[in-house]
Amino acid sequence: MKAVRYFGHKDVRVVTDMEKPVPSGDEVLLKIGGAGVCHSDLHIIDEGIVSGVTFTLGHENAGWVEEVGQDVKGFKKGDAVLVYGPWGCGHCKPCQHSQENYCDHQSEQAFGGGLGLNGGMADYMLVPSSRLLVPIHDLDPVIAAPLTDAALTPYSAIKRSLHKLMPDEYVVVIGVGGLGHVALQILTEMSGATIIACDITPERLEFAKKLGAAYAINSMDKDAAEQIQKITGIRKAKVVIDFVGASSTIDLGTKVVGLDGDLTIVGLGGGKYEYNMNGLPFGVSMTNPYWGSRTELMEVIRLARQKKIHIEVEKYNLDQAVEVYDKLRNGQIKGRAVLIP
Ligand code: NAD
Ligand code: ZN
Known part of the structure; x- marks a missing residue:
């Protein structure tokens, strides 16, 4: 065969x-x-x-x-x-x-x-x-x-944070590929939170909007974090799910996640994160779920x-x-x- x-x-x-x-x-x-x-x-x-x-x-x-x-x-x-x-x-x-x-x-x-x-x-x-x-x-x-x-992994990652994804909260999804495009649909179906999607091409950002993202931001923009904070306001995002896992996306996640939020890194992009007490809001849970x-x-x-x-x-x-x-x-x-x- x-x-x-x-x-x-x-x-x-x-x-x-x-x-x-x-x-x-x-x-x-x-x-x-x-x-x-x-x-x-x-x-x-x-x-x-x-x-x-x-x-x-x-x-x-x-x-x-x-x-x-x-x-x-x-x-x-x-x-x-x-x-x-x-x-x-x-x-x-x-x-x-x-x-x-x-x-x-x-x-x-x-x-x-x-x-x-x-x-x-x-x-x-x-x-x-x-x-x-x-x-x-x-x-x-x-x-x-x-x-x-591509569906089970984001589903399980989202379920961990579901109790934080209330209708008055924001969730950031980084990477709208195989896993990310399903994550957007699961979030739309299971949570009331407003979705902000990030990717690196106009086509992917357009795709994200079709799948339920209210906002789509190019994470290659130098001011991507500021653009996201402008949307979320002072509370920032309650949950960030990173389907890339590169140093640059983990860095973006730490800048946009809010107090007591979840920073969930699903992507295996080999990124590094150096813990810095002043670099992460208090109460943030950082996780790397598997499947x-x-x-x-x-x-x-x-x-x-x-x-x-x-x-x-x-x-x-x-x-x-x-x-x-x-x-x-x-x-x-x-x-x-x-x-x-
Ligand atoms: P994919 O190639 O289908 O999608 C990746 C997406 O990320 C693409 O849309 C790409 O344009 C986008 N992207 C790349 N760099 C970016 C950046 N800097 N900012 C924003 N978006 C960016 O990949 P996939 O199959 O969806 O897998 C995503 C990641 O998740 C991979 O690293 C994969 O190995 C990992 N993964 C982890 C688990 C787990 O259990 N933890 C399970 C399956 C896959
Ligand atoms: Zn896989």
């Missing part, structure tokens, strides 16, 4: 000689419908954050059950499912709470399919346990694939089935993977690219 393989630093190739896996025990073989192309893949490919292993890329996967191992109950051939991405041990306390994203054993094992283990940019994917599958019912797997990360729980994924699926969020999808085939990564690198993907076998 065909697969998009990571061979090492800056080395991604499409191969055609992979064997179609056979599931046993609690394993499930999926026929892939779609595999989302996440910016985290670029951190792996360009920065080599996963080293010494060769694997199939793709950690945003959806498809149909093709074959089940002898111990699998509750799934049958043809069922449409999403693959929950952060694979934990399944037994520790966070995993029992469905928070496999915070599994006690994260430091001892690969993070999941497409992140050190074989992922879904292939004709078929072997999922190690039926526990990791979430039914999507009437959703199309091609459109639904990015829900498992979301399995039960939150069920909630996200419900939002999508209710048509309250939708992923803006650009469709490509597996052979175009290297070209699609180039486009993502150059900021040329609007919403999320999905590879379809």
